[in-house]
Amino acid sequence: MILTVTLNPAVDHTLQLDDELTSDSVARTDTAQFDPGGKGINVSKYLVELDVETTATGYVGDFLGRFLREELTTQGIPNDFVEISGCTRLNTTILTPQSEFKINQNGPTVDDTALELIVETIERHSPEMVVVAGSLPRGVGPEAIDYIADAGPWETVVDVGGDVLADLEAEYALCKPNREELAATVGGEIDSLSDAFAAARALQKRGFERVVASLGGDGAIMATPDTVLYTPALDVDVVDTVGAGDALLAGVLAERQRSGTDEAALRAGVAVASRVVAVSGTSVPSLDDALSNIEEMTVTAH
Numbered sequence: 001m002i003l004t005v006t007l008n009p010a011v012d013h014t015l016q017l018d019d020e021l022t023s024d025s026v027a028r029t030d031t032a033q034f035d036p037g038g039k040g041i042n043v044s045k046y047l048v049e050l051d052v053e054t055t056a057t058g059y060v061g062d063f064l065g066r067f068l069r070e071e072l073t074t075q076g077i078p079n080d081f082v083e084i085s086g087c088t089r090l091n092t093t094i095l096t097p098q099s100e101f102k103i104n105q106n107g108p109t110v111d112d113t114a115l116e117l118i119v120e121t122i123e124r125h126s127p128e129m130v131v132v133a134g135s136l137p138r139g140v141g142p143e144a145i146d147y148i149a150d151a152g153p154w155e156t157v158v159d160v161g162g163d164v165l166a167d168l169e170a171e172y173a174l175c176k177p178n179r180e181e182l183a184a185t186v187g188g189e190i191d192s193l194s195d196a197f198a199a200a201r202a203l204q205k206r207g208f209e210r211v212v213a214s215l216g217g218d219g220a221i222m223a224t225p226d227t228v229l230y231t232p233a234l235d236v237d238v239v240d241t242v243g244a245g246d247a248l249l250a251g252v253l254a255e256r257q258r259s260g261t262d263e264a265a266l267r268a269g270v271a272v273a274s275r276v277v278a279v280s281g282t283s284v285p286s287l288d289d290a291l292s293n294i295e296e297m298t299v300t301a302h
Ligand SMILES: O=P(O)(O)OC[C@@]1(O)O[C@H](CO)[C@@H](O)[C@@H]1O
Pocket: 008, 010, 011, 012, 036, 037, 038, 039, 042, 091, 104, 133, 134, 135, 136, 242, 243, 244, 245, 246, 282
């Protein structure tokens, strides 16, 4: 079982506008979508759709926390959250004909004594793997992630910001930076695929058994102890990119559990991400046949 930990969940509010945003005028829209979100929660949503056993945990609070819980339960996503007194955040995506704007709140402040409740929740579910993903709420530092990773026999996967990633000290089975986070961890720019391969290789050597990096429209890479694999993105009509990295991670973890090979896992990640960018917000597309033709996708070793 894969348990996801989202320490700073969000309700994702997605608005679609027919025109570009302009200052000093009221934009009006008929469409408003609210999805339970936050990176770990999204991974659980996509894993359920891929028929992988999962449970989502993390901190939730107040009316948006209640909405998030109820909505996940209605959607059939197993969840077991820790209640906090602060309010879960509302993150907004505004889609205009030309642009995608994303505004994320920092979220509530969490007392670090609540971490023990997260660890107790994880222990109750005895997962083989724990995925800690998303930003940290105020009051929680990178050492909380090391604490979770060291607290039990589970393998731990992280998808956290580049600054947090750089401070982690425990053993991790996998990390999933995006291009900017990859650049931040190596303190340089990623201007080409070969920069990305070198950065992923360097990060892998710093103590992550595998590094899966999402490169947006350029595809994704996986650095393993032996090689760096690369798969280009599929050609799809992109509605928005919110949740694409979470979908990549869910696809990689689902396929690694099924076939165990890194090549197939990377292909599966890119295939699932390409389905998710074709729907708005962090709603879940049908992934029934998402993995059916993945052996036709290109993977190269570098
Ligand atoms: O502020 P964070 O935690 O880095 O990211 C949160 C978030 O942008 O990530 C998900 C998409 O990956 C959304 O569901 C959510 O709003």
